[in-house]
Amino acid sequence: MPDGTLIHTPIHAPLACCDEEPGLLPVAEARARLLHGALPVAGEEVLAPTAALGRLLAAAPRSARSLPPFDQSAMDGYALHAADLAAGATDLAAGAAPLVLRRIAAGDPPGPAIGPGEAVRVLTGAPVPPGAAAVVMEEHVALREGRVEPRRPPRPGTNIRRRGEDLAEGDLLLAPGTRLDARHLALLAAADIDQVAVRRRVRVALLSNGNELGAAIRDSNRPMLAALLARPEIALTDLGVLPDDPAALAAALAEAARGHDLILASGGISGSDADHLPGALRAAGGEVEVLKLAQKPGKPLAHGRLGAARCLFLPGNPLAALVGFLTLGRPLLARLAGAAEGAGPAPVAALAARGFARKPGREEFLPARVIGQDASGLPLVEPAGLFGSARLVPLAAADGLLWVPADIAQVRPGDALRFHPFAAGFGLA
Numbered sequence: 001m002p003d004g005t006l007i008h009t010p011i012h013a014p015l016a017c018c019d020e021e022p023g024l025l026p027v028a029e030a031r032a033r034l035l036h037g038a039l040p041v042a043g044e045e046v047l048a049p050t051a052a053l054g055r056l057l058a059a060a061p062r063s064a065r066s067l068p069p070f071d072q073s074a075m076d077g078y079a080l081h082a083a084d085l086a087a088g089a090t091d092l093a094a095g096a097a098p099l100v101l102r103r104i105a106a107g108d109p110p111g112p113a114i115g116p117g118e119a120v121r122v123l124t125g126a127p128v129p130p131g132a133a134a135v136v137m138e139e140h141v142a143l144r145e146g147r148v149e150p151r152r153p154p155r156p157g158t159n160i161r162r163r164g165e166d167l168a169e170g171d172l173l174l175a176p177g178t179r180l181d182a183r184h185l186a187l188l189a190a191a192d193i194d195q196v197a198v199r200r201r202v203r204v205a206l207l208s209n210g211n212e213l214g215a216a217i218r219d220s221n222r223p224m225l226a227a228l229l230a231r232p233e234i235a236l237t238d239l240g241v242l243p244d245d246p247a248a249l250a251a252a253l254a255e256a257a258r259g260h261d262l263i264l265a266s267g268g269i270s271g272s273d274a275d276h277l278p279g280a281l282r283a284a285g286g287e288v289e290v291l292k293l294a295q296k297p298g299k300p301l302a303h304g305r306l307g308a309a310r311c312l313f314l315p316g317n318p319l320a321a322l323v324g325f326l327t328l329g330r331p332l333l334a335r336l337a338g339a340a341e342g343a344g345p346a347p348v349a350a351l352a353a354r355g356f357a358r359k360p361g362r363e364e365f366l367p368a369r370v371i372g373q374d375a376s377g378l379p380l381v382e383p384a385g386l387f388g389s390a391r392l393v394p395l396a397a398a399d400g401l402l403w404v405p406a407d408i409a410q411v412r413p414g415d416a417l418r419f420h421p422f423a424a425g426f427g428l429a
């Protein structure tokens, strides 16, 4: 456990981003408003499973065969008849041990049935012959004059995988909304499925807004958001940087709305006389709601619709854009893509490695590093440098985002918190 010497370490830059104000909208409420009426995109594609990696199932595939497809040995050993399982080891050893008739390897046919007093040498994965009640491992037998003497007769069913014990032919394999990963490709292959129906890709248009973006300030949000959108279920159109020109913005939004399900933008929303995106959406004939969220960073946010397209406008500060994308953009994309509900990543339990004071009122996402583990294995985390929604250096050094609830004014060393790691240990997709 940390010793607490770093308690009250300042984590915010001298000029913190935002002065609190009353009436900020809880993030959960903002998410509900954003998702209200949002439906998965209509349309499917039929693909080979390997071509559908990372895509979301539109319909549930059914198994084309039983798994296992036949009664199968789980071990290298000897298949025995039920009558010989009842006998004690001493009886069998006294000349009544089953006679080994033949050998069956994986890929061989099972051949004729065995009867009492008969055994068959079987290898792992081989079909067991009809009449076999158990397979005794080769390590557990003595072989004498072509007969097999189990040291201890196995119980019925031992080391036999019965046909259909995992899955019967026609059973549902995977639920609609499943994102296909390596496990699912293995199951689909085993079940002999060569085509699956997946949702068509969500068409997303991405833009940055601001006259300053160019020579003096580089556009860091677009490559970041494009990287977050580089997923199999998304088809991305990069609209580049649009200037602070209301008419040009309105025209670009109208054009983008015709061919996209979502228009994702950053910058130009917080309400100053240089922020034109919400007005441009209105001017183009769309609906827009500008929100102030109880979230830090990522307080200003606007969302709306234009024709069939949804619009999500994130704040310009890079860390605020990232947090807004993760807390609101991701759930909206998951809905549009047809992902199974509740399939999103969950935060993990973590302990504060050191204490710090903060201004309550907004739930906060702090770039944080894992610096060790406590005795029970919980990660010990601490803020990765000074906080600021325009700062990218601490973010790049972080292992994830530490989540601090809105009402907390003081985090103490050892406090239980939640942490969103950027990389999952056994992440498959």
Ligand SMILES: Nc1nc2c(c(=O)[nH]1)N[C@H]1C(S)=C(S)[C@@H](COP(=O)(O)OP(=O)(O)OC[C@H]3O[C@@H](n4cnc5c(N)ncnc54)[C@H](O)[C@@H]3O)O[C@H]1N2
Residues within 6 Å of the ligand: 017, 018, 208, 209, 210, 212, 213, 217, 218, 219, 220, 221, 222, 266, 267, 268, 269, 270, 271, 275, 297, 298, 299, 300, 314, 315, 316, 317, 318, 320, 389, 390
């Ligand atoms: N009077 C108020 N001012 C501000 C408020 C407020 O509530 N009242 N909120 C602050 C917060 S919090 C944030 S976050 C920003 C959000 O402002 P906008 O979304 O309108 O974004 P801009 O003003 O266009 O830009 C803010 C900041 O971010 C830089 N930026 C913008 N786009 C990019 C990009 N693609 N790549 C890199 N950097 C970008 C921009 O140059 C500005 O420095 O508003 C506060 N102000």
Ligand code: MOO
Residues within 6 Å of the ligand: 017, 018, 295, 296, 297, 298, 299, 300, 315, 317, 320, 389, 390
């Ligand atoms: O911190 Mo603002 O909240 O930079 O989005």
